[in-house]
Amino acid sequence: MSKFDQYEGFQVQSADTWTEFHLNKFDTKPFGDNDVEIKIECCGVCASDIHTITGGWGGARFPLAVGHEIVGKALRVGPKVTLVKPGQRVGVGAQSWSCLECRQCKNDNETYCSKLIDTYGAVWPDSGVVTQGGFSSHVRTHEFWVYPIPDSIPSHLAAPMLCAGITSYSPLVRNGAGPGKKVGVVGLGGLGHFAVLFSKALGAETWVISRTHSKEADAKAMGADGFLATQDKDWNKDHLLSFDLIISTANSTGEGFDLSGYLALLDVHKKWISVGLPEGEGMNVKAMDLVGNGCLIGASHLGSRREMLEMFQLAADKGIKSWVETVPLSAENLSKTAQRLRNSDVRYRFTMTDYDKVFGA
Amino acid sequence: MSKFDQYEGFQVQSADTWTEFHLNKFDTKPFGDNDVEIKIECCGVCASDIHTITGGWGGARFPLAVGHEIVGKALRVGPKVTLVKPGQRVGVGAQSWSCLECRQCKNDNETYCSKLIDTYGAVWPDSGVVTQGGFSSHVRTHEFWVYPIPDSIPSHLAAPMLCAGITSYSPLVRNGAGPGKKVGVVGLGGLGHFAVLFSKALGAETWVISRTHSKEADAKAMGADGFLATQDKDWNKDHLLSFDLIISTANSTGEGFDLSGYLALLDVHKKWISVGLPEGEGMNVKAMDLVGNGCLIGASHLGSRREMLEMFQLAADKGIKSWVETVPLSAENLSKTAQRLRNSDVRYRFTMTDYDKVFGA
Numbered sequence: 127m128s129k130f131d132q133y134e135g136f137q138v139q140s141a142d143t144w145t146e147f148h149l150n151k152f153d154t155k156p157f158g159d160n161d162v163e164i165k166i167e168c169c170g171v172c173a174s175d176i177h178t179i180t181g182g183w184g185g186a187r188f189p190l191a192v193g194h195e196i197v198g199k200a201l202r203v204g205p206k207v208t209l210v211k212p213g214q215r216v217g218v219g220a221q222s223w224s225c226l227e228c229r230q231c232k233n234d235n236e237t238y239c240s241k242l243i244d245t246y247g248a249v250w251p252d253s254g255v256v257t258q259g260g261f262s263s264h265v266r267t268h269e270f271w272v273y274p275i276p277d278s279i280p281s282h283l284a285a286p287m288l289c290a291g292i293t294s295y296s297p298l299v300r301n302g303a304g305p306g307k308k309v310g311v312v313g314l315g316g317l318g319h320f321a322v323l324f325s326k327a328l329g330a331e332t333w334v335i336s337r338t339h340s341k342e343a344d345a346k347a348m349g350a351d352g353f354l355a356t357q358d359k360d361w362n363k364d365h366l367l368s369f370d371l372i373i374s375t376a377n378s379t380g381e382g383f384d385l386s387g388y389l390a391l392l393d394v395h396k397k398w399i400s401v402g403l404p405e406g407e408g409m410n411v412k413a414m415d416l417v418g419n420g421c422l423i424g425a426s427h428l429g430s431r432r433e434m435l436e437m438f439q440l441a442a443d444k445g446i447k448s449w450v451e452t453v454p455l456s457a458e459n460l461s462k463t464a465q466r467l468r469n470s471d472v473r474y475r476f477t478m479t480d481y482d483k484v485f486g487a
Numbered sequence: 488m489s490k491f492d493q494y495e496g497f498q499v500q501s502a503d504t505w506t507e508f509h510l511n512k513f514d515t516k517p518f519g520d521n522d523v524e525i526k527i528e529c530c531g532v533c534a535s536d537i538h539t540i541t542g543g544w545g546g547a548r549f550p551l552a553v554g555h556e557i558v559g560k561a562l563r564v565g566p567k568v569t570l571v572k573p574g575q576r577v578g579v580g581a582q583s584w585s586c587l588e589c590r591q592c593k594n595d596n597e598t599y600c601s602k603l604i605d606t607y608g609a610v611w612p613d614s615g616v617v618t619q620g621g622f623s624s625h626v627r628t629h630e631f632w633v634y635p636i637p638d639s640i641p642s643h644l645a646a647p648m649l650c651a652g653i654t655s656y657s658p659l660v661r662n663g664a665g666p667g668k669k670v671g672v673v674g675l676g677g678l679g680h681f682a683v684l685f686s687k688a689l690g691a692e693t694w695v696i697s698r699t700h701s702k703e704a705d706a707k708a709m710g711a712d713g714f715l716a717t718q719d720k721d722w723n724k725d726h727l728l729s730f731d732l733i734i735s736t737a738n739s740t741g742e743g744f745d746l747s748g749y750l751a752l753l754d755v756h757k758k759w760i761s762v763g764l765p766e767g768e769g770m771n772v773k774a775m776d777l778v779g780n781g782c783l784i785g786a787s788h789l790g791s792r793r794e795m796l797e798m799f800q801l802a803a804d805k806g807i808k809s810w811v812e813t814v815p816l817s818a819e820n821l822s823k824t825a826q827r828l829r830n831s832d833v834r835y836r837f838t839m840t841d842y843d844k845v846f847g848a
Contacts (some may be wrong), residue, residue, distance in 0.1 A: 230728070235755045238780055240728070300756070367591070367601070394596045395661070397783065400774060408773035413764050416786035419599050422758065423784045425777035 128153050130255060134485070135191035135262025136460050141181030145465060147261070147457040149484075150189060154266050155255045159206040162272045164216060169260030170195030170286035171476040173316065173377070174220065174403070176468050178247060182405040187247050193260030193478070194220040194245040195288040197281040200272070209269045215281065217273045218265055219288035220245050220428055222257060226270065234430040261460060261478060263485040273434050276442035283448040286316065286475040287441060289428070291448070294321040294373060295437040296429030297399040298328060301371045305329040310372040310391060314341045317375035317401055319449055319474035322348045324437070327444045335388070344473065348449070356384060367393050367419055374400045385409060392421040400425040449473060454480035489514050491616060495846070496552035496623025497821050502542030506826060508622070508818040510845075511550060515627050516616045520567040523633045525577060530621030531556030531647035532837040534677065534738065535581065535764070537829050539608060543766040548608050554621030554839070555581040555606040556649040558642040561633070570630040576642065578634045579626055580649035581606050581789055583618060587631065595791040622821060622839060624846040634795050637803035644809040647677065647836040648798060650789070652809070655682040655734060656798040657790030658760040659689055662732045666690040671733040671752060675702045678736035678762055680810055680835035683709045685798070688805045696749070705834065709810070717745060728754050728780060735761045746770060753782040761786040810834060815841040
């Protein structure tokens, strides 16, 4: 008998057995004054989940339930909670806590707090409990990382916005995507499709840059103004020095990745922002690639609470629809879905649904 | 007999013989309506000169006179010249032409013009003449790249500002160095010493970051507020997430270069700007190094005409003194000086002087 409250969820036991999901009970943190207890309704499947359970990023704490694109209903709230009401439909993303006291936290940069706690696989310092993700019955989260969801957005479409959506949205707004600006989106996967949807919603001219033309029709259907395929001869020559921002969702930046060709697209002092977090050795950056236009290479980590609320409002106002394939939650379906995602066999995001059939209504 | 006017200067014949300088005559471009003919008084010795004559950057056109930190007297000006008067003391830096018509040129970004012409080793498209640098009797340059020098700055101290100075100054002002900002300068060489002098003149808190403590006294004498030596244990731990800007003058960014340790110094979304142009394979950038604080890596190329004039005015107003060792111009002294610079045996800049003794008054 654990001294902690327990939830249940689908856990992976080790990186070697990442395709096997087991329905286990696990401890959850003591209910704090600012906590919200959420009964989960659905949860998106993120590339981070796969990087984690396969050991690609290293450092995972097993057994572990992943999933950090959580939508559910607030069952009860702690006595100091002011941001969420019981009964409200809410979301939880990839982060579940930060100190809220440091300069970063006070400056809408809580995703860069040195004390941040991830939604799964992190250790609560006070209790030692390891956080568990959204392929579970419930989640218990500090109210600051619990976001009310506008009524007009269905849960299964809201879910993937909580990580993939915000990860694409934040660097767009932080770097001025809007009318009169030309934005490039490298890679059309889960992240990329949100980058296109939000860049367009913000009013920017939006181009997708992909290896082949295979996703061109989808890109146009999402609203992209143009499409460049890097396999084409001289693919970048009509667009040199013309982009104001490139959001890269590329999952691999090693051998064969033509960084120079992409960077040459940027106007003077404009930015290449990576939102994928590739495994492996990193990318080789030559000084000459940066000097030609004084461009900048950066990366971005999630987005602030303020941006999360703005993103949902924009999605509601503009009727943005995530491209989602729903999959009923089960051990078998998690296994299949994880393997399909590993093979990039998704257009463009999975949401696990039908939680009531596993955990009851 | 050449069909072109000729000057004379000290040329290197090939990368294999880069320590040998020969006093040769060479062709110069036809005198254009916007050109200024300058009798050279002195010229700084830049690391670019060494990267070029040794073949480190590749692509050099021999025989070649290098030197692009030129101070001299305007002898005559073309009929359309309005920016320079005959008899004026003027400077010429590393760039001698751009189209002045493209978006970059019209936006104070003429150093990023795709048609730019370097002061030495570039080919004039109309005549085919190869540009020759400042270890020469004269230079002929479009007025836009000829800068009047304030009377209070001695020529031998003004010279190194024309490349090293502006290369350090431009990224400081473009990235907001000033009161209330904390600026780091990586590497205290020719570029670094100017970065410290100008960062302080602009009002920023300025720290030098070097491998050892050997240059700490010099850094303080230049006005640095603090000094970090990367050989010290936990050298960066008291300064994490605290810098607003880092100007890197590092000449080598390969094996053993602790990029992660430097980037961790930057506050959220702040910039690492490289102004050295290392030879070789570039640097390895890991996504994790960028995600922790959302920092940006960039580079900068020289500075605009407007910035050049502002820099000289700031230097005059604040009495900024370049740290210069003067060396009388001769083939032998150029050879010795180039080899000393190659070995970083300079504190902090060389200026070749006494041109009259070689070329007459």
